Amino acid sequence: MRTDHVAYACGAVLGFLGDRAVGDPRRGHPVAAFGRAAGAVERRLWRDDRGRGALHTAVCAGGTVLAGALLARAARRPATGRPARPAATLGGLAAETALTAAATWAVLGGTTLGREARVIGTALAAADVDAARDALPRLCGRDPQALDTQQMARAVVESVAENTSDAVVGALVWGAAGGVPGLLGFRAVNTLDAMVGHRSPRYRRFGWASARLDDVVGWPGARLTAALAVLAGPDPRGAWAVARRDAGSHPSPNAGPVEAAFAGALGVRLGGTLAYAGRVEHRPVLGAGNRPVEVADIERAVRLSRRVSALALAVTVAGRLAYGAATMGTHQGDR
Known part of the structure; x- marks a missing residue:
């Protein structure tokens, strides 16, 4: 089997365990550095125009993929045409593994997701609504002042579901498909969508390309997340029924399957009226026959998210x- 497949497997496991152990640093996170760079590019390119937005997306996401490809190539130590020495082969494997581990840790956010959700859940359980409202913006973009305890609990469960796909599963899917460039590219696209992909007056046109690209790259991870939530949840039959019936009613093509699967797996009702800064949305209900979300469901959602991840x-x-084993056999058969 080719060393890059082995290096990816080892590095992905190490990076995943690193995220489980330490989560995201409060300062100096690589994704935050990317966000600052993307913001600087935006200030240079912004016009109320889709073409300028597409250029912004291409520069930021494309540049990140290219940087990942160059790093991966450097780690592999280009072949010289002579048989590789065992020491060189092991050195290259170690370098690829270390690079993949670092990239995987940098792009995953599952531990921080669960940590922030639990902070809010603990505050709500203690009836400290003000503390919960202070913490909610770190997890999602809802207007906390417009939400009561039950509505905040529902917002947290919905955010845990959606971000299990965005912050963990989607990155792992693209990492398996494209290695380090896939990992970094997925996180770049997802971050750009969070920055400019919303429907505000400033970004309605400029952010269109980032939002649509995020829909495309998020598609496989969202479906895998939903499928695993059905399998890993306490009620697979109920999760499958709700996901099949309600996923398509959600306005997001990727959040719909994930939130519907979580709603069915946890036996709760998601969706409905959502309050954002300056606007209110009325979304279809997911799992209409289930009970409303309770504060205790936050912990259940976090545990389901960890199992799915x-x-x-x-x-x-x-x-x-x-795939590596299959292609190795094909290549050997062609000799």
């Missing part, structure tokens, strides 16, 4: 190794 790691690593 671990399964996603296993599935994507196994897929990468299986």
Whole structure:
């Protein structure tokens, strides 16, 4: 089997465990550095125009993918045409593994997601609504002042569901498919969508390309997340029924399957009226026959998210190794 497949598998596991162990640093996170750079590019390019927005997306996301490809190439130590020495081969494998581990840790956000959700859940359980409202903006863009305890609990569960796909599973899918460039490219696109992909007057046109690209790259991770939530949840039959019936009614093509699967798996009702800064949205209800979300469901959602994330790691690593074994056999057969 080619060393890049082995290096990816080892590096992805190490990076995943690193995220589980320490989460995101409060300062100096690589994604934050990318956000500052993307903001600087935006200040140079911004016009109320889709073409300028597409250029912004191409520069930021394309540049990130290119940087990842150059780093991966440097780690592999280009072949000289002579048989590789064992020491050189092991050195290259170690470098690729370390680079993949660092990239995986940098792009994953599952531990921080669960940590922030639990902070809000603890505050709500203690009836400290003000503390919960202070913490909510770190997790999602809802207007906390417009939400009561039950509505905040629902917002947290919905955010945990959606970000399980965005912050963990989607990155693992693209990492398995494209290695370090896939990992970094997915996080770049997802970050750009969070920065400019919303429907505000400033970004309605400029952010269009980032939002649409995020829909495309998020598609496979969202479907895998939904499928694993069905399998890993306490009620697979109910999760499948709600996901199949309600996923398509959500305005987001990727959040819909994930939130519907979580709603069914947890036996709760998601969706409905949502309050953002300056606007109110009325979304279809997911799992209409289920009970409303309770504060205790925040912890249940976090645990489901962790199970889904671990399964996603296993599935994507196994897929990468299986592909490597299959292609190795093909190449040997062609000799």
